[in-house]
Amino acid sequence: MVYLRTIRLMREQFPQTNRYPFTLPSIRQLEEIEITSSVTYFVGENGSGKSTLLEAVAYQCGFHTAGGSRNHFYEVDRSEASLGDFVRLSWMPKQTNGFFLRAESFYQFASHVDELERERSTGFSAYGGRSLHEQSHGESFLSLFTNRFTGKGIYLLDEPEAALSPMRQLAFLYVMKDLVDEGAQFLIATHSPILMGFPEAKILNFDASPMEEIRYEDTEHYQLTRRFLENRDRYWVD
Template sequence: MTGRFLRDIALDTTGLDRRRYPFNLPIVTGLIAAGRLDLAPGVTFLTGDNGSGKSTLVEAVAVAAGFNPEGGSRNFRFATRATESPLGQHLIVGRRPGRRERSNFFFRAESFYNVATEIENVGMEQAYGGRSLHERSHGESFLDLITHRFHPEGLYLLDEPEAALSPRGLLIALARLHELVRAGSQMLIATHSPILLALPGATILQAEADGRLRQVTYDEADAVQVTRDFLTAPQRSLRHLLTDQPDFRYGPSPP
């Protein structure tokens, strides 16, 4: 049994200034060029470099599909601070006729603390393992979430879930996501994790620097290649970064 509740996404470009954020992000440029992005049954991964727009697109899909921008199910209606981009207001989400998920959730690592607080405020801890998520580590609370709150035939949108997890935790999450897919769930996941990208049967869409959204195999994904190259020869990689390129920095040095 394979779940497919969201069929595709497209962007209404009427009146948009494509030179301005978020419409100038590579992944949005790719979506506009393609006209429509089909979402496969099971799991679709969005991967690509920092700044490509993966998280912004997942957030926009969540908003367009009726989720709370900070996370949670469609029943969550709290707001801490509105930081979502306007992309979701212009996104068109196509649903598969006659198919409605039995469960749903939008997870974003950066605001899950706020979601956990709301869960306590409304007394819903029992649905998440019977214990306050604030009494668990970030990784433990995420594993509680997917173990106790994610159910078969569900629709789940996840933004960089690896931020919470150790390598061992990622393997546990991978097994649970595989179980949920086999039970008829559909997921859209933005990730950099080569462990999660190994999920059997998943579709991997990579945002390229030129704006293309390219379907790649596991071995073709940049996150996999860079990690594999480093782990195969870490000293060589370090020598290249720290010796051959002594000025390699993310930004200017502090004064």
């Protein structure tokens, strides 16, 4: 299912500044992204703008920009989402159910869940019956995916592979497949060639200027990983 159909940057309203992210080539030359797949990946080097744009989308969705859904309110240093006011989203139909995952601030989100549990005593029913802090990093991520995510929602994930071993990344792909079959849509910023191997996904390359769609086999992530695995000794030659 594709709920979010287009992401449009209001470049004519950009502030006159040399500050990040408004100087990024991928942002300065981007006008509109048309979303045509239930799974869309943002890929590129660190600092290319992929996470910044995903955060802006989360801001426009009304999700907590440090991680969470529309119903999560907790005190933490929220990301500024400096691009958020300059993004417009087009939906068909509008989808308000969903979640924004930030790997770098997941600890704060887990602490927020613990605080809610102390207030409501739900038995962590939405998180596998245990505090996320009482699970390993990878277990807590998968617990969130399998218990908190449901079909008919939009899920924005910023580098979810940060806590997942290769085996757990494969497990997550199966979770994604089930959720997509139930009507979920995913936008994922990632460096993982495993995660971006989801069938028929759309991959957007933020290293290109302007940003462009790229085949899985043409991504630097795939090519570099394959070259290294096939002949790792060559990378240690003086």
